[in-house]
Structure formats: structure tokens, C-alpha cells
Amino acid sequence: MGTVPTDQQLIDFVVREARLLDQQRLEDWLNLFTEDGHYWMPVERGQTDPKLTTSLMYEDKLLLRIRIDRLKGKATHSQSPKSRCHHMMQTPQVDERDDGQQHYVTWTPMHYVESRADEQTLYAAWVTHHLITVDGALKIRLKRVDLINCDAALGSIQLFV
Amino acid sequence: MISKYRGNRQAISALVRETEVHRDVYLDQELFELEMEHLFANTWIYVGHDSQVPKVGDYYATTIGAQPVIMVRDTPDSVKVLYNRCPHKGTRLTGDTCGNVGRFFRCPYHAWTFRLDGSLAGIPLKGGYDNTGFAESHSARGMTAVRHVHNYRGFVFGKLSDVGPGFDEFFGEALSSIDNMVDRSPAGKLEVAGGVLRYRHDCNWKMLVDNLTDTCHPMIAHQSSAGTTVDVWKSAPAGAKKPMAVEIYAPFASPYEFFQTMGIRIWDNGHGHTGVSHSIHSDYSAVPGYFDQMKAAYGEERAKAILGENRHNTVYFPNVTVKGPIQLLRLFKPVAANKTLVESWAFRLVGAPDMLLERTVMYNRLVNAPTSIVGHDDLEVYERAQAGLASNGNEWVNIQRLYAADEPGQRNVVTDGTSEGQMRNQFRAWTKFMTMSL
Numbered sequence: 359m360g361t362v363p364t365d366q367q368l369i370d371f372v373v374r375e376a377r378l379l380d381q382q383r384l385e386d387w388l389n390l391f392t393e394d395g396h397y398w399m400p401v402e403r404g405q406t407d408p409k410l411t412t413s414l415m416y417e418d419k420l421l422l423r424i425r426i427d428r429l430k431g432k433a434t435h436s437q438s439p440k441s442r443c444h445h446m447m448q449t450p451q452v453d454e455r456d457d458g459q460q461h462y463v464t465w466t467p468m469h470y471v472e473s474r475a476d477e478q479t480l481y482a483a484w485v486t487h488h489l490i491t492v493d494g495a496l497k498i499r500l501k502r503v504d505l506i507n508c509d510a511a512l513g514s515i516q517l518f519v
Numbered sequence: 520m521i522s523k524y525r526g527n528r529q530a531i532s533a534l535v536r537e538t539e540v541h542r543d544v545y546l547d548q549e550l551f552e553l554e555m556e557h558l559f560a561n562t563w564i565y566v567g568h569d570s571q572v573p574k575v576g577d578y579y580a581t582t583i584g585a586q587p588v589i590m591v592r593d594t595p596d597s598v599k600v601l602y603n604r605c606p607h608k609g610t611r612l613t614g615d616t617c618g619n620v621g622r623f624f625r626c627p628y629h630a631w632t633f634r635l636d637g638s639l640a641g642i643p644l645k646g647g648y649d650n651t652g653f654a655e656s657h658s659a660r661g662m663t664a665v666r667h668v669h670n671y672r673g674f675v676f677g678k679l680s681d682v683g684p685g686f687d688e689f690f691g692e693a694l695s696s697i698d699n700m701v702d703r704s705p706a707g708k709l710e711v712a713g714g715v716l717r718y719r720h721d722c723n724w725k726m727l728v729d730n731l732t733d734t735c736h737p738m739i740a741h742q743s744s745a746g747t748t749v750d751v752w753k754s755a756p757a758g759a760k761k762p763m764a765v766e767i768y769a770p771f772a773s774p775y776e777f778f779q780t781m782g783i784r785i786w787d788n789g790h791g792h793t794g795v796s797h798s799i800h801s802d803y804s805a806v807p808g809y810f811d812q813m814k815a816a817y818g819e820e821r822a823k824a825i826l827g828e829n830r831h832n833t834v835y836f837p838n839v840t841v842k843g844p845i846q847l848l849r850l851f852k853p854v855a856a857n858k859t860l861v862e863s864w865a866f867r868l869v870g871a872p873d874m875l876l877e878r879t880v881m882y883n884r885l886v887n888a889p890t891s892i893v894g895h896d897d898l899e900v901y902e903r904a905q906a907g908l909a910s911n912g913n914e915w916v917n918i919q920r921l922y923a924a925d926e927p928g929q930r931n932v933v934t935d936g937t938s939e940g941q942m943r944n945q946f947r948a949w950t951k952f953m954t955m956s957l
């Protein structure tokens with residue numbers, strides 16, 4: 359990568375991120391986040407506050423690490439049998455570029471399918487990536503997942519949209 | 520289909536024995552319907568918190584058992600609970616779950632209007648009812664009000680039938696857990712805040728209620744989430760401050776002894792709570808400034824007594840639980856014999872630092888969300904139990920742990936924290952309220 363990422367490089371990054379999730383290469387996936395990065399899935403439409411309003415997920419790297427280790431754990435009965443997931447995305451759009459701060463925002467509408475045993479569930483989401491470059495490599499500062507039905511009564515979502 | 524249980528008091532009573540219950544209480548749809556008609560009519564069911572409807576005309580639409588109802592602020596000082604049905608042709612009166620209707624409910628079908636107490640205010644082209652005897656019709660009475668409503672320190676409960684005990688008699692000493700949660704506010708006031716989490720469960724609602732005092736499961740079922748948290752935190756750099764999230768998750772992995780010695784208090788009518796001496800909420804870090812506010816409001820001794828309570832789950836039979844030390848309420852809304860909607864509501868302690876709400880909201884997300892790893896652990900075992908009970912190998916569920924033959928008549932007792940005595944207490948109440956109107 360040159361000194362600033364091209365739009366195509368931002369798009370490729372977001373597409374590859376979903377691929378790592380589909381292939382459950384979760385260690386590689388976690389490495390995409392900055393040390394202070396967060397994964398946020400609001401519970402309210404247009405939610406602005408992750409601290410004083412609850413969320414479906416608002417996880418720092420420690421919590422994501424716990425989640426990933428748990429998915430592999432022998433005592434994790436809710437993953438026997440294991441879940442699988444599939445992301446079907448539109449081409450990400452680059453909404454903001456700040457080459458000075460090396461801060462970029464992309465917008466990606468997607469359908470997400472999670473399956474386990476005989477059940478399969480479809481979710482629709484708009485995903486916003488806040489990306490920065492660290493030592494020349496793109497990293498996720500914030501991945502925000504807005505489910506179209508974030509405030510519905512949902513069943514378990516065990517993997518990552 | 521021949522009715523197995525309808526009108527058959529003996530068959531219903533035979534489902535609950537001293538130390539075991541028949542699987543049909545979890546599986547049978549006819550019994551579920553009888554629960555809605557009897558158990559959920561003869562007992563006081565949590566409707567909502569009055570802070571959800573602060574202004575006159577504010578409403579919140581919910582259910583009592585299978586019945587759609589509306590909680591509405593009808594005057595500045597009172598709330599009413601009305602059946603959510605237009606007396607004309609039955610149309611549900613609200614679209615959104617909450618909002619403000621102004622001075623009248625207005626039906627979207629033919630625009631009949633109703634005052635906030637449910638009484639009929641107007642009908643378009645009213646002359647069409649002249650000389651029809653309309654005044655004697657059901658419709659003329661307006662929206663039907665739930666007959667028994669009680670607002671206890673903001674918590675609104677309703678009882679659908681005239682059968683069953685009054686509010687104070689039904690809850691008795693159990694109200695002390697709501698008291699403690701409210702008293703934790705320096706202003707003595709709670710507000711619903713921080714959003715609600717709604718989680719679909721494909722299991723019977725009682726599996727969730729049974730689980731509230733099931734203290735032999737955390738170290739097993741939550742080994743995957745809490746145990747992993749403990750393991751991950753082991754590799755934190757020496758001297759690192761334990762994050763709030765680790766403080767919340769780790770105690771679920773506590774050993775048996777921790778749960779044995781915490782104790783369970785058992786009250787009448789199916790109520791009870793875990794965490795008499797301590798609980799998984801005991802060791803949270805102090806929130807700066809909070810104790811000083813409490814001291815100023817209550818005096819040091821009383822403030823210490825309020826915060827010294829660490830009750831874990833208080834079961835308000837049949838289907839709601841509060842967690843005072845973390846200001847959460849969970850409502851188990853029965854949908855079908857094998858379907859339950861779990862709603863988890865957070866409260867702000869009015870006048871207390873925001874960090875308390877932040878912890879409440881974090882706890883809710885980490886433990887009660889459809890995306891929660893603790894929630895995944897629990898739902899997996901409930902759904903496996905729901906499936907496993909179909910097996911004809913054994914028709915009975917065992918609730919015998921630490922049973923003593925003299926326990927049925929005892930009230931307000933404290934037991935070993937791993938006793939299944941509170942589950943037995945719930946099922947004694949189940950039989951009582953199921954059969955009292957048969």
C-alpha cells in the first residue's frame with residue numbers, strides 16, 4: 359500500500375473482512391482491529407450512545423477475544439453443533455476520506471445468514487467501517503452493524519455479522 | 520380432541536409432587552392455555568414501570584399473560600391498565616409500542632374515541648344508535664379496564680380476575696427486594712432507561728423462572744463464557760485494572776461453595792430470592808461519589824444497610840425477576856408452551872452517577888442480549904431440556920435437591936444456596952393458583 363489507501367483498497371479491505379468471518383479465520387479477523395477498536399451492534403435505530411443505552415454488542419478487543427476463544431472451547435455447548443455464517447454484500451461505498459488523519463469511513467449494505475443444525479436465519483444490515491492506517495496497514499477502529507430489525511425480538515446470533 | 524386437563528382439577532394437581540413435576544407442565548399446550556386463564560389471571564402480573572408513561576396521555580402497550588393491554592397515564596397521579604381492544608369491532612387501539620395519544624384514544628377503524636380511563640367519548644354519526652338500546656351494550660361501556668391494578672413505588676402490576684389474594688397479601692415480604700432497588704437511588708426514585716433487550720426463547724417460560732434460583736448451573740453451563748473470561752484475564756499484564764466486563768462475567772464461574780453459602784430466602788406464594796449473604800454482584804468496584812450521595816440522603820448507617828444487600832435474583836412469581844444491586848428487571852412473557860419472549864429492562868437510579876447506569880446497561884448487554892454469550896449458554900440448555908422432555912424414558916423432572924419433608928408449611932425461611940426448595944415453592948404456588956378458580 360502506498361502512503362494513502364485508494365478507494366479500491368478500502369473496498370477490498372471490507373470485502374476481505376467479511377470473507378475472514380465466513381471462513382471463520384477469527385484470529386486473522388481480530389488482528390484487523392486497532393488495539394482500541396470496537397465492534398458495535400446498536401439495539402436502537404439511529405443510536406448514538408453505546409454507553410448509557412444498551413446494545414446488542416459493544417465489544418472491545420478483550421471482549422472479542424473472549425468471544426472467539428469461547429467459540430472454540432470444549433465446554434461451549436451452544437456450538438455443538440457449530441454455527442456457520444455467510445455475508446452477501448453490496449460493493450462498499452467510501453463515504454469519508456481524511457487522508458491527513460488517515461481516517462476513512464465506508465458503508466456496506468448486506469444480508470447475513472447464520473445457520474446451525476437445521477435452522478437458518480437471514481438478517482439484513484447496514485455496516486459502517488471506520489478505518490485508519492497503522493504502520494501503513496488498514497485497521498478497524500469501529501465496525502458498526504445496524505440491523506434493519508435491531509429492536510425486534512431476536513433469537514440467538516452467535517457469530518459475527 | 521379429548522381434553523386432558525380442562526376442568527380436571529385432579530389431573531392438574533397430580534402434575535406437581537413434592538419433589539418432582541410432570542413434563543406436561545412444560546410441554547402441553549392445553550396446560551399453557553389453562554395457565555393463561557387461571558395462573559395469569561389469579562396472580563399479580565408485572566405490567567410496566569410508571570416512568571415509561573410520565574405525561575398524561577402517554578401509553579405503553581404490552582401483555583398480561585396472553586392478554587394485550589395498555590398502561591396509560593390517565594391523570595398526573597395515576598395510571599390505568601386497559602384491555603387493548605376497541606369495544607366496537609375489536610381493533611387493537613395502538614400501533615406503536617409506546618407513545619402519547621393526547622386526550623383520547625382514537626380507533627383507526629371507525630374513529631370511536633375513548634377517554635384515558637377507557638370510557639366512551641364519541642362515535643361519528645352517533646344518531647345511528649338512537650333507539651337501538653345501545654346504552655345497554657358492551658360497547659357503550661368503552662374500553663374494558665383491568666379490574667385490579669396496583670402501583671408499588673413505580674412498579675405497576677395487574678390482576679385480571681377477582682379471584683386470588685390482594686396485592687399486599689400476594690407479595691408480602693417479597694416487596695423488600697423492590698424496596699431495596701428503589702432505595703439505592705439517593706432520590707428514592709427509579710426511571711426506566713438505557714433501552715430494552717428482547718430475546719426469543721424456544722422453550723417454556725417456567726424453564727427461565729426455574730433457572731433464576733438454579734445455582735448448580737453457572738459453574739457448568741457458563742464455564743464456556745465465564746470460564747473463558749477468567750482464562751483470558753489471566754494473561755492480562757500484572758497490575759492491570761480489572762475491567763467492568765470482567766467483574767461482571769467472572770463471578771458466574773464461582774465454585775459451588777460460593778453458591779452454597781449465599782443462601783436462598785423463600786417466601787409465600789412462590790416468591791423467593793438467591794443471594795442472602797452475598798452474590799455474584801457483591802464485588803463490583805465502588806462508583807466514585809455514589810456512597811457520599813447515599814450517605815447524604817439516608818445517613819451512613821442506613822446507606823450501608825441498603826448497599827449491603829446483594830440479592831441476586833428475586834423471583835416475583837409467576838414471571839418476573841428483579842436484580843436490585845444491578846437495577847435490572849427481566850420479564851418472561853409466555854407466548855406458547857414452547858415459546859417465551861424475554862424482556863430485560865434497565866433502570867436509572869435517579870440522582871446517582873451515570874456510571875451506575877453504564878454498568879447496568881453493560882450487564883444487560885453482556886448477559887441478557889440475543890447476542891450474549893451467557894445468554895447462549897442458558898438458551899442452549901433450556902432448548903435441549905424442551906427437546907429432551909419429549910422422551911418417553913421418564914415423564915418426570917426432578918426438583919429434589921435438599922428436600923426436607925417438613926418444608927411445605929414453612930414461610931420466610933433461608934436455605935442452603937444450592938437448594939431446589941425455591942423451585943418447589945414455585946410449583947406449590949403453581950398448583951395453588953392454577954386450581955383456585957377451577
Ligand code: FES
Nearest residue numbers: 605607608626629
Ligand atoms: S372497530 Fe374501533 S371504531 Fe370500529
Ligand SMILES: [Fe+2]
Nearest residue numbers: 736737740897
Ligand atoms: Fe445461567
